[in-house]
Amino acid sequence: SAVISQKPSRDICQRGTSLTIQCQVDSQVTMMFWYRQQPGQSLTLIATANQGSEATYESGFVIDKFPISRPNLTFSTLTVSNMSPEDSSIYLCSVEAGPMNTEAFFGQGTRLTVV
């Protein structure tokens, strides 16, 4: 398994500002994933972050709005930029681990409220 620490656990932010979410894993992993979970909804993949390369964004998500850093094999950040109330959501970091690297593990999430 993998232990993922995510910070902050929650925050309330003013519209127009930015928030950077940190994700730390207890082992080296090739890919790290960022998800969004809107209230009452399932998980939507925002982007995939590989160390040493640009993140790959899913349809509907852009780098200017959600810049991602991946400076090493155990750490990543997601920034939510120029926030609006529609960005209020839970943001989750995930990695693959397990014997075949096919099991997905999640951090505890960052609950963001934009006012």
Place this chain on the structure above:
Amino acid sequence: QKEVEQDPGPLSVPEGAIVSLNCTYSNSAFQYFMWYRQYSRKGPELLMYTYSSGNKEDGRFTAQVDKSSKYISLFIRDSQPSDSATYLCAMRAHDDYKLSFGAGTTVTVRA
């Protein structure tokens, strides 16, 4: 049509009952199947992981995969109030790192 269908419930059962959850899917390439438990205000916790078809048991939890019917199930025996949570199914193909999630089923176990 969604790639993964999961009844959102809610599902309410008395303590000690068997909880039965299921998902259907349309992509025959899916090979890896997972069930997650998510408590309120927490991240998803991996409960069960199954590769291809078959059954897997872990304590009170049993996961079943029927690839011919594109149908997966999770059974919780002797349910406890602490099992009250949202349960999400997820799956992926062998050569694709992307997970497809169900909508999640909210379960309440009444004491």
